[in-house]
Amino acid sequence: MRKKKKFYIPTSIVYVNQKPHIGFALEIIQADVLARYHRLLGEEVLFLTGTDENGMKNVQAAKEAGKTPEDFTEEISKRVRDLTKILNLSNDDFIRTTDKKRHWPTVKRVWLKLKENGDIYKKKYRGFYCVGCEAFIKEKDLIGGKCPIHEKAPEIIEEENYFFRLSKYQKQLKKIIEAKMIKIIPETRKSELLSFINRGLEDTSCSRSREKLEWGIPIPDDKTQSVY
Structure with missing residues (x-):
């Protein structure tokens, strides 16, 4: 069968x-x-x-x-x-995402696996943070000092966070997309994505200090940080 x-x-x-x-x-x-x-x-x-x-x-x-x-x-x-x-x-x-029986254990397992593989590291960071986007924004992307999406001035945040090594996978992601190992619809989005990758992928913040964000999943081996 x-x-x-x-x-x-x-x-x-x-x-x-x-x-x-x-x-x-x-x-x-x-x-x-x-x-x-x-x-x-x-x-x-x-x-x-x-x-x-x-x-x-x-x-x-x-x-x-x-x-x-x-x-x-x-x-x-x-x-x-x-x-x-x-x-x-x-x-x-x-x-x-508040499900402590199903969601939290999975997130923690993935976190520890990524860290074991060397894909996560901790560093001090200072940047413009938009609460609406829940992401750091580059200064060059601001319009009149404001987030182009929410039209609000971002907060300037300086703290020690964990980062995911997205840059490590730049060549691999490009190869997978160009080889059509994954299908992207419509085709114009494929070109857009490749153009974005070719500009260079930067490592991305994946945690916040629990002093500032306690309402989140605590990192299993660092209780001072929340997965974000």
Whole structure:
């Protein structure tokens, strides 16, 4: 008996700093159509969605609502789960980044494996940080001293964080894409991605100090930092 072909469909996970909007409904309905189609083909489908509940934006939104991060994220996550039922979606699973039984152990295992491989290192860093983007922004990308997306001045942050050696995989990523080992649709996005890689990939920050962000997954071998 032939083994069933497997098909995995993950959606972006909803950020819970506000109520779910129509953009999420559009994406998850499209994913649902795809999942149902591949099930009709007799494939073994795993359709996964969920909520992203860690991060500074959620802490700030909870504070503005006069609630604890736990209560606030639970409330919004429930709205999203209710939405999947209202829309009659066929998702096989729903994951929350605050799930200490399923999500946290996996993140910690991956972290330790990356560190074992030399893909993660710690260094002091000073840069412009946009809370809305939840990312550091280069000064040259600011417009009038503000984030071009959120139109707000970023914070200047100086702290010791962990970084992922993305630069280490630049040649490998380029080779995989050019060899069409992964399919990128539409083709214009492939050219755009290759152009981005050719400009040079920089190592990316993957943690924050728990003094500034306690609402997150603690790094297993460094309790002063949160995975970010």
